[in-house]
Amino acid sequence: MIPEDREELNALAGEYVLGLLEPMQQREVEAALASNATLRSAVAFWEEQLHPLSSLAAPAEPPADLWNKIAARLDQTPQVSARWWNRPAPWRWATGGFAAVAAALLLYIALGGLPSAPHYIATLHSPQQQDRTSFIATVGRNGLTIRMVTAASPPPGRAYELWAIAPGATAAQAIGVIPENGVLRVASLPPDVQLGATLAISLEPPGGSPDKHKPSGPVLFAGAIESL
Amino acid sequence: MSDAQATGLASTATLVEAVARGNRPALKRLYGLESRRLYGIALRIVRRPEVAADVLQEAFIQIWQNAQRYSAERGADGAWLTGIVRFRALDAVRKYGREVLSDDPGLGDEAQEPDIVGRLAVEGEASALERCLGLLDEQQRRCVTLAFVDGFSHAEIAEHLVAPLGSVKSWVRRGLLALRSCLES
Numbered sequence: 001m002i003p004e005d006r007e008e009l010n011a012l013a014g015e016y017v018l019g020l021l022e023p024m025q026q027r028e029v030e031a032a033l034a035s036n037a038t039l040r041s042a043v044a045f046w047e048e049q050l051h052p053l054s055s056l057a058a059p060a061e062p063p064a065d066l067w068n069k070i071a072a073r074l075d076q077t078p079q080v081s082a083r084w085w086n087r088p089a090p091w092r093w094a095t096g097g098f099a100a101v102a103a104a105l106l107l108y109i110a111l112g113g114l115p116s117a118p119h120y121i122a123t124l125h126s127p128q129q130q131d132r133t134s135f136i137a138t139v140g141r142n143g144l145t146i147r148m149v150t151a152a153s154p155p156p157g158r159a160y161e162l163w164a165i166a167p168g169a170t171a172a173q174a175i176g177v178i179p180e181n182g183v184l185r186v187a188s189l190p191p192d193v194q195l196g197a198t199l200a201i202s203l204e205p206p207g208g209s210p211d212k213h214k215p216s217g218p219v220l221f222a223g224a225i226e227s228l
Numbered sequence: 229m230s231d232a233q234a235t236g237l238a239s240t241a242t243l244v245e246a247v248a249r250g251n252r253p254a255l256k257r258l259y260g261l262e263s264r265r266l267y268g269i270a271l272r273i274v275r276r277p278e279v280a281a282d283v284l285q286e287a288f289i290q291i292w293q294n295a296q297r298y299s300a301e302r303g304a305d306g307a308w309l310t311g312i313v314r315f316r317a318l319d320a321v322r323k324y325g326r327e328v329l330s331d332d333p334g335l336g337d338e339a340q341e342p343d344i345v346g347r348l349a350v351e352g353e354a355s356a357l358e359r360c361l362g363l364l365d366e367q368q369r370r371c372v373t374l375a376f377v378d379g380f381s382h383a384e385i386a387e388h389l390v391a392p393l394g395s396v397k398s399w400v401r402r403g404l405l406a407l408r409s410c411l412e413s
Contacts, residue, residue: 007405010404010405010408011401011404011405014400014404014407014408015400015401015404017311017376018372018375018376018400018404019314019315019318019375019376019379019381020375020381020382020400023322045408046404047307047308047310047311048307049356049357049407049411050357050372050376051306051307051310052357052358053357053372053373053376053377054265054269054310054314054376054377056272056373056377057268057269057271057272057273057377058268058272059264059265059267059268060264060267060268060271061264061267062263062264062267062280062281062284063277063281066263066281066284066285067256067259067263069285070255070259070285070288070289071252071256073285073289074252074255074289074292077289077292077293078293079248079250079292079293079294079295079296
């Protein structure tokens with residue numbers, strides 16, 4: 001959890017910038033950055049203030065062909081627009097893309113999750129690791145199935161809860177707590193959870209968030225529902 | 229300012245602004261301006277040239293992708309670039325470990341700890357940090373430096389300083405809090 005206490009928060013932000021947090025804690029901080037301005041300014045403080053320390057690493061000449069390798073990748077690398085980023089929700093990093101969906105579907109089938117005629121698919125990522133699919137959800141006549149792919153299990157005493165945010169909606173709807181085996185099946189979804197909706201996963205107490213319209217913990221993964 | 233003007237100036241922040249507008253020559257200029265510094269930071273953490281090169285490549289792709297978002301939010305400067313490279317390098321260390329395969333003494337298998345007080349690039353912003361680091365206990369100062377510059381984890385710092393893990397964690401915290409109150413004063 002991100003502490004409210006100013007001193008605790010400053011220490012946590014400092015440890016984050018130093019790179020000392022455990023992966024799960026680091027993801028919590030990264031997820032909270034989107035919505036917590038105090039945390040964001042504490043992190044910016046440390047990044048700015050500690051920056052001169054980096055001059056202790058001696059500059060060195062990178063390999064001569066490195067720039068060409070970078071330049072060759074730019075065509076395939078769209079820029080993230082500021083407007084997109086500023087969408088007012090903690091799950092605003094949710095994104096898709098045909099290549100990602102196709103790759104995710106192959107991965108899903110490879111994992112034994114042969115979907116029975118799914119109509120839609122969503123790949124859920126953490127905001128810092130857009131290239132790594134953490135969960136894959138399929139939506140079809142038989143409802144929704146979501147499966148953990150590469151995410152770490154939640155820490156002891158906590159659980160992942162799945163949320164849906166209908167297109168254009170400002171509030172989330174609780175879909176269900178993901179069992180320990182990492183697979184959740186839901187027979188029927190709210191009618192407005194369809195193409196274009198966002199799925200998000202938050203870290204919660206074992207029974208899920210007390211408020212069924214709002215996560216109580218950080219949103220760690222999110223992705224949009226897209227057509228196959 | 230036009231993009232042509234921006235790429236003609238050698239300022240990191242101006243170049244990032246031009247990159248945010250999709251200007252590729254500006255990214256190349258930025259690479260020319262910052263790649264030696266950033267590669268040095270990555271190499272110090274990952275210790276392996278081929279891994280450091282991958283880190284730098286991924287970092288510049290990330291800079292290209294996210295420049296717009298950052299320059300809109302808080303202004304993106306050298307500290308922003310350093311943060312991207314450090315986090316990429318830390319990811320690489322977690323993924324591949326930190327084997328040292330080279331005999332190059334410049335890449336030695338021991339963290340080199342120069343006497344940091346007096347060694348920072350002493351220009352304006354650095355002097356406050358230098359003064360405040362100088363006020364910390366030696367152990368606290370070494371913890372902060374080993375984490376930031378060498379990318380050491382708590383456990384690696386503990387091993388390096390031959391100290392219990394719990395002590396290291398508390399030196400880091402107390403060091404950070406003391407630094408913050410000194411830097412703010």
